[in-house]
Amino acid sequence: MQLPVLESVPAYFATAPDGRTVPFIIAILLYDEQRKPRILPSVSKSIDRTIEITGREGLAMATIMDSDDLVIASKYIERAMRIDSAIVLFRCETPETCERLMGHLNSNYALQMVQEKDPEE
Secondary structure (H helix, E strand, C coil): CCCCCCCCCCEEEEECCCCCEEEEEEEECEECCCCCEECCHHHHHHHHHHHHHHCCCEEEEEEECCCCCCHHHHHHHHHHHCCCCEEEEEEECCHHHHHHHHHHHHHHCEEEECCCCCCCC
C-alpha cells in the first residue's frame, strides 16, 4: 500500500482573546539516519508559504511529546505572540499528539487558516 504524498500541511493563526496572534504549523517529529530531527519537504513548503503570506521570518520550534501536558503548548504560543516575526512549528511525537494539540489550541484560541488575501479585499 502506497501512502499519498502531502504537498504541504496547513498553517493556522492562533488568536488570543486580547487580539494577539501568531501563525503555527503542526507536524510529526521525524528523525534521519543519524537520529537528528528532520523537516519533511511538505512542512518546509508550508513554512515558506507562511513566510510569503505573513511576512514573518522567525521560526520557533517546539517539540511536544506524548507525555507532555499540553499547557506547555500554550506557553510556546504566548511567548511567540511577543515576537513580531515568529511562526511556531510544533513537532509532535505521534499523530495522536498532533490531534490532541490541535484540540487544545482550538479550545484556547480562535484559529483561522493562513490563506492569501483575496485581491478584491
